[in-house]
Amino acid sequence: MITFLIIAVTAIISILAFYNKELQGRLLFSPIMISEHRQGYRFITHAFVHADWMHLAVNMFVLLSFGSAVEVYYADLFGSKGWYFYILLYFGGILLSSTPSYAKHKSNKFYHAVGASGAVSAVVFASILISPLTGIRFIFIPFDIPAFIFGGLYLIFSAYMAKKGNDNIGHDAHFWGAVFGFVFTLILKPSLGSLFIEQIVAFAGIG
Numbered sequence: 001m002i003t004f005l006i007i008a009v010t011a012i013i014s015i016l017a018f019y020n021k022e023l024q025g026r027l028l029f030s031p032i033m034i035s036e037h038r039q040g041y042r043f044i045t046h047a048f049v050h051a052d053w054m055h056l057a058v059n060m061f062v063l064l065s066f067g068s069a070v071e072v073y074y075a076d077l078f079g080s081k082g083w084y085f086y087i088l089l090y091f092g093g094i095l096l097s098s099t100p101s102y103a104k105h106k107s108n109k110f111y112h113a114v115g116a117s118g119a120v121s122a123v124v125f126a127s128i129l130i131s132p133l134t135g136i137r138f139i140f141i142p143f144d145i146p147a148f149i150f151g152g153l154y155l156i157f158s159a160y161m162a163k164k165g166n167d168n169i170g171h172d173a174h175f176w177g178a179v180f181g182f183v184f185t186l187i188l189k190p191s192l193g194s195l196f197i198e199q200i201v202a203f204a205g206i207g
Contacts, residue, residue, distance in 0.1 A: 090119050
């Protein structure tokens with residue numbers, strides 16, 4: 001499965017970079033290096049390195065949890081093109097989630113970012129569009145939250161924290177990656193929009 005391949009490649013490169021800071025420095029997202037030294041490859045490579053073991057583990061666990069399901073959804077929706085669209089979803093999430101940060105920080109030599117969070121958010125929100133009532137559970141919350149409610153809270157939190165911008169976490173990448181995953185999947189299959197709304201309306205008991 002593509003999800004397992006992405007996880008394997010990401011884990012290998014990330015672990016190598018943990019012990020080789022020069023490698024990490026060459027791969028991380030650095031807007032000024034892209035802008036002034038034409039190192040556009042960093043738009044992609046930063047998603048294959050992580051800050052530490054916990055950062056890697058969380059991203060890959062979420063990707064495994066949602067990516068496997070989205071691969072199946074895409075295969076059902078798009079047949080033989082499902083794997084191709086899934087790759088576009090993931091790598092599009094990498095690119096689109098980092099573009100706003102590039103525009104904001106392209107003259108900032110101190111700004112760096114690593115991690116697959118933008119792409120993972122794209123996968124999560126593709127899943128939310130397709131199956132908005134699926135329960136999502138957190139360790140500290142003893143009950144499931146419908147996926148569409150989690151999605152709304154996630155977007156609000158990410159937008160707020162991106163504006164606040166004082167914790168060294170790429171909340172803007174989380175936000176735009178999520179938006180991309182939802183919109184990209186909706187463009188591929190517009191009928192999902194009405195199904196999404198119908199399921200939420202039925203859940204809310206409206207009409």
